[in-house]
Amino acid sequence: MSERTPIVAGNWKMNTTQAEGRAWVEAFVKELPEGQPGVEIAVCPPFTGLATVAEALGDYPAVVMSQTIHDEPKGAHTGEVSAAMVRATGARGTILGHSERRAAGETDEMVANRVRAALDAGLFVILCCGESLEQREAGETEAWVSKQVRAGLRAISHEWTDRLALAYEPIWAIGTGKTATPEMAQETCAQVRAAAAGFIDASRVRVLYGGSVNAENAADLMAQPDIDGGLVGGASLDPAGFATIVRAAAP
Numbered sequence: 001m002s003e004r005t006p007i008v009a010g011n012w013k014m015n016t017t018q019a020e021g022r023a024w025v026e027a028f029v030k031e032l033p034e035g036q037p038g039v040e041i042a043v044c045p046p047f048t049g050l051a052t053v054a055e056a057l058g059d060y061p062a063v064v065m066s067q068t069i070h071d072e073p074k075g076a077h078t079g080e081v082s083a084a085m086v087r088a089t090g091a092r093g094t095i096l097g098h099s100e101r102r103a104a105g106e107t108d109e110m111v112a113n114r115v116r117a118a119l120d121a122g123l124f125v126i127l128c129c130g131e132s133l134e135q136r137e138a139g140e141t142e143a144w145v146s147k148q149v150r151a152g153l154r155a156i157s158h159e160w161t162d163r164l165a166l167a168y169e170p171i172w173a174i175g176t177g178k179t180a181t182p183e184m185a186q187e188t189c190a191q192v193r194a195a196a197a198g199f200i201d202a203s204r205v206r207v208l209y210g211g212s213v214n215a216e217n218a219a220d221l222m223a224q225p226d227i228d229g230g231l232v233g234g235a236s237l238d239p240a241g242f243a244t245i246v247r248a249a250a251p
């Protein structure tokens, strides 16, 4: 069994008001009153919910993360939020390079700058990569995800290994109900891990799988040797379902 502690993170995307965030926490804590020993739990509400959810969690063993940050510390960037602002809400980390943000114009260079800015501000980072269906069918998956990982880690070295995780999220599996088979997810997560070598300690970094993970398929995915947890979108909005996924990641 791997010595890496799994992480299960819920990406709420553009869902939940503050009241809904509080209600989610209340329901989730009832499902897993002590958290889940051996699993790190994270929830990623929209910016508007960070402080509320962090406060609602209190001492509960789960952390709050944002869904992105801007790389500049402050200035004329209408609509953006800096790493220090996120940190000041009580959040402890951020997702970066999610495919939905890349589709909206976030480049590899922006992602690399944001990774560095987040780490410098003391945030944990979940760095995402993933290929389109066309790229998978053309046999380009490994080259593409490796390029994204190398680009995102450009300004990072070994001492940051424990402060970040990589998330492999095939674009064709996000929000579509089409999950990669456990074998397919394992194969690409191993390639993602290998791509990180030279930048960080690849044997130690946590690699998560994301893409239509749910309460039914989580255990098979989490059982793969190079999968150290999940980044869960739609299914994380249901506290009971998310709790089942968290349990499935337990060693």
Ligand code: PEP
Pocket: 011, 013, 169, 173, 174, 175, 176, 177, 210, 211, 212, 213, 231, 232, 233, 234, 235
């Ligand atoms: C995600 O947004 O990171 C994700 C994996 O979404 P879903 O689980 O809904 O496919």
